[in-house]
Amino acid sequence: MQRSLMVISIAAGLATCAMANPILRAPAGDYSPTNPVNTLDGVSTTASHLRNNEWNVTITFQTDFNYFAGEANAFVALYDIPTVVGKTPGSPVYVHSIGWDITHTANSPSWLNELIFRFGDDLGVDYVELTPSGTSAPGTENNNSGGSKVDLVGLGLDFTLYNGILRFRFWDTFNDNFPNRDGFIHAGSTISLGLKIIPAPGSLALLGIGGLAAVRRRR
Numbered sequence: 014m015q016r017s018l019m020v021i022s023i024a025a026g027l028a029t030c031a032m033a034n035p036i037l038r039a040p041a042g043d044y045s046p047t048n049p050v051n052t053l054d055g056v057s058t059t060a061s062h063l064r065n066n067e068w069n070v071t072i073t074f075q076t077d078f079n080y081f082a083g084e085a086n087a088f089v090a091l092y093d094i095p096t097v098v099g100k101t102p103g104s105p106v107y108v109h110s111i112g113w114d115i116t117h118t119a120n121s122p123s124w125l126n127e128l129i130f131r132f133g134d135d136l137g138v139d140y141v142e143l144t145p146s147g148t149s150a151p152g153t154e155n156n157n158s159g160g161s162k163v164d165l166v167g168l169g170l171d172f173t174l175y176n177g178i179l180r181f182r183f184w185d186t187f188n189d190n191f192p193n194r195d196g197f198i199h200a201g202s203t204i205s206l207g208l209k210i211i212p213a214p215g216s217l218a219l220l221g222i223g224g225l226a227a228v229r230r231r232r
Contacts, residue, residue: 055200056090060098066210068098071203072181079197080128082188091135095177100210106174108132110207112162113145114155116199121151123185123195130204131182139172140180141165143204153199162207179206 055076061069070092080088095104111132119125125146133140145156165171185195 058092058097062098063207066100066212068208068210069205070094070097070208071205074198074200074202076200077197079194080183080185082123082127082185082195084182084184084186087131087182087184089180089182092179092181093177094174094179094208095210098210101212102177104177105211106177106179107171107209107211108141108174108179108206109166109171109209110162110164111141111143112158112160112205112207113143113203114157115145115202115204116153116155117145117196117202118153118199119151119185119196120193122189123151123187124149125152125154125196127186128196128198129184129186131180132206133172133180134174135176135178135180138175141170141172162205 055074055078057073057075059071059073061071063069078088093102094106096102117125117128119127125148126144128144128146130143130145131140132143146154148154183198187195189195
């Protein structure tokens with residue numbers, strides 16, 4: 014059974030984080046903006062105001078959610094983040110941290126480390142991927158970020174949603190269970206994003222964070 018070793022080899026770089034062998038990375042390869050957008054029934058989004066323009070947005074799986082293998086079969090949802098937090102639609106959003114508490118099952122012969130989440134803009138310019146488990150085996154497992162968020166800035170994985178739209182996708186990376194579903198995410202699983210709403214388009218320089226454009230280096 015052929016498996017990719019690339020994502021496994023970089024897991025050690027996050028060994029100092031309080032989490033169960035996750036992998037956070039900026040992915041290589043092509044982005045697929047033409048994939049159809051699916052409505053994720055049973056997945057809710059809530060926001061809490063922290064201070065000034067800082068917010069926490071949490072995606073919660075309210076039911077067990079099955080997923081298939083292959084990026085072409087990814088479940089996709091678009092979130093207008095400024096609207097979610099009650100700000101002006103179209104405002105840029107700077108994403109600087111992420112936390113998760115995910116319980117998921119990989120159906121044999123699929124492995125737990127084949128589940129992948131992608132968060133990024135709707136233009137395919139900036140995005141980051143989360144592989145919550147490092148387990149090369151089927152089964153059920155809980156993976157979390159230790160009760161706090163991981164600083165994406167420190168990892169060089171922070172990014173900006175220039176039109177405020179977050180594209181959220183997840184799938185199994187290896188198709189070894191066709192035509193059956195490769196696994197499912199259990200109800201109650203959550204992913205939280207720490208972000209900052211930039212008050213008006215074109216105001217990056219005024220806020221002193223014009224250098225955020227440098228995150229495009231990953232493409």
